[in-house]
Amino acid sequence: KNEVEQSPQNLTAQEGEFITINCSYSVGISALHWLQQHPGGGIVSLFMLSSGKKKHGRLIATINIQEKHSSLHITASHPRDSAVYICAARLGGATNKLIFGTGTLLAVQP
């Protein structure tokens, strides 16, 4: 069993739909990251959170430390949101090691 699990692995949505991607982890963490990877490989950090909720534009990330679960929501989805979304658990300490989920491939159709 992976230490960081994401669901679903693949997601197809219609433009405008509300999207939720889930992430569960089994290790102790100091923070959880949500990353976005567009075709071609480049990875961008969307959020880093250790408690509660963060919002940036149409993106919202939440985390429940007790349940070891985080969600990434996209409101009013758009085809340009199509990408792979990756959650990563950050272990404690100065080395900043991350354990990655396998990613969720999102396709938003017009």
Place this chain on the structure above:
Amino acid sequence: DVKVTQSSRYLVKRTGEKVFLECVQDMDHENMFWYRQDPGLGLRLIYFSYDVKMKEKGDIPEGYSVSREKKERFSLILESASTNQTSMYLCASSSRSIQVLAKNIQYFGAGTRLSVL
């Protein structure tokens, strides 16, 4: 803007060749990382470095070595490339600061897609 630059976007090498993947960051970050990304497996840590000349094995170091002679540069070396090392390789860097949580974000390069024939 933080910039992590990987020297090549695409590389094609032959089995047995020695391969160098270079990564340079311009934010004076202490930590640097090399990952490989394969379908269904996500990103897996090969090696990381938390200071010049310091390195630690990640989860899958076999068949790889690294070099960090200068703070801004972290090189991944495939001593004798094999077909199972065909993959996307991603470099990342981050600050070592644990006092300021926001500085611990890892910044990624664009990736090098390596094919070993």
